[in-house]
Structure formats: C-alpha cells, structure tokens
Amino acid sequence: MTRIRLTLAYDGTDFSGWQLQPHDRTVQGDLEKALGRILGHSPRVHGSGRTDSGVHAMGQVCHFDCPPERADIPWQRALNSMLPTDIRVLESARVPEMFHARYSATGKIYEYVLWHTREFCLPQRRRFVWACGSVDYSLMLAGADALLGEHDFAAFQNVGTPVKSTVRTVSDISFRTGLSEHETVWRFEANGFLKQMVRNIVGCLVACGRGRITPQEVRGLLKGRNRMAAPATAPPQGLSLASVLYSSEK
Incomplete structure (x- = not known):
C-alpha cells in the first residue's frame, strides 16, 4: 500500500x-x-x-x-x-509508510480570533470569532507569560480523551490584528494540546483582560491543577487549527 x-x-x-x-x-x-x-x-x-x-x-x-x-x-x-x-x-x-499524521507530529499551532466591540459583529465574521468585547491586551499578555514553558496543564483540560500525562510545553502565545480593526488573532504553539486546552486558555486570558483574574492567579491555577477553579471555556467558533509541525519540516 x-x-x-x-x-x-x-x-x-x-x-x-x-x-x-x-x-x-x-x-x-x-x-x-x-x-x-x-x-x-x-x-x-x-x-x-x-x-x-x-x-x-x-x-x-x-x-x-x-x-x-x-x-x-x-x-x-x-x-x-x-x-x-x-x-x-x-x-x-x-x-513514507512510517509517517503518521498524529504520531509523527512534533507540535501544533492554533489560532483564536477575538472580536472586541459589543456594538456589532460583522455577519461575515460571526461564524469565526468570539465577540468578547473590549479587553486589556497587556493584562492578557501578562497572563500568557505564566503559561509559557513546560507545565502541568490539568487545570486547562476538559473531560474527554484519556492521556498519560497532562504536561505540555507552550512555546508561543502572541497576537496580531485580524481582518478587521475590531479583531485580534491569538496564536498558540505547543508540542501538544489537551482536550479544549486552547479554548480554556483563551477563556482564562480574556478573564485577565477584563480584570476578573490577575496574571498571578493564572500561575495559581496551573499549580492547583483544578479545572473547576479556572474560568469558563471560550466558545468553539473562534478557534482554528492553523498548522501541524513535523520534525522534517523544521
């Protein structure tokens, strides 16, 4: 074959x-x-x-x-x-026959799009963004800093697929302006992601950006490993799998 x-x-x-x-x-x-x-x-x-x-x-x-x-x-x-x-x-x-789409992967990049005005959302964008309203980007980035590197992300995993370990290494969390001045596109790169991990991180960072939790509390969530203590999961429509990384392509 x-x-x-x-x-x-x-x-x-x-x-x-x-x-x-x-x-x-x-x-x-x-x-x-x-x-x-x-x-x-x-x-x-x-x-x-x-x-x-x-x-x-x-x-x-x-x-x-x-x-x-x-x-x-x-x-x-x-x-x-x-x-x-x-x-x-x-x-x-x-x-080659030894290639496997899942097991040969060394990492993934996801993107999540936020829409930052509650006055309206363009009909053409509503299926691809979370209309979360205004946020403080500096607070979101400060919260993101706590998540960079190797950590146990049990607090950011929803119930689902069993895994041997909830430890993952996040190498990048950053953002850029999207297709509209009202959008930001948040980029997440890691060696792997747990079930709904990106959506849970986004929910947490938006809570930071709204001033509902502090960046220091994000560190506490990681250490506590308790999903029930973390902010709610962000909705699915803003999330997209941008690319899958393989060692031969680096």
Missing part, C-alpha cells in the same frame, strides 16, 4: 467535529465517503488530532493508504470535486 498525506482546510460550523460519529456529520466521515467514491472502498483516514464541533482548520493533516496502482491519482483535484464546499484539500503528497 502507498501512504498519502493530505492537508485540509474546513469551516467547522456544520460539523460535529473531526472524528467519525454514528449519526452526525464529521470531517473524517465526509472525507472517507469521498475517498470511497474514488477508490471503490473507504479507507480509514487518520488525522493529526481531533477538532471539536464548530472548530475550524486551515492546516489539518491526515493520511490514508491506497493501492500502489492508484497512488498517482491527482488527489487534490479529485477530492475537491467530490467534497462539500466547506472542506478543501490544500495539498497532497506521497509519504
């Missing part, structure tokens, strides 16, 4: 996340159906990780195996002709 790697973008609004669900529409499910129409059978697609319901992607990576005689299919064009318009294949490539 030949292994094919795909890079995907999708609007997660109308999906119940990445992972197959028996009765709900998912990105993995739609992709496997499209592959089935091309190959005559539906190969299992392995993603770099799960995205939750309503979460988007600009650089989700996945792989599947196909017979060698079908490996030269122009996968990007073929799949985009079969897939619904809220999923698109950005790149396709043959990769």
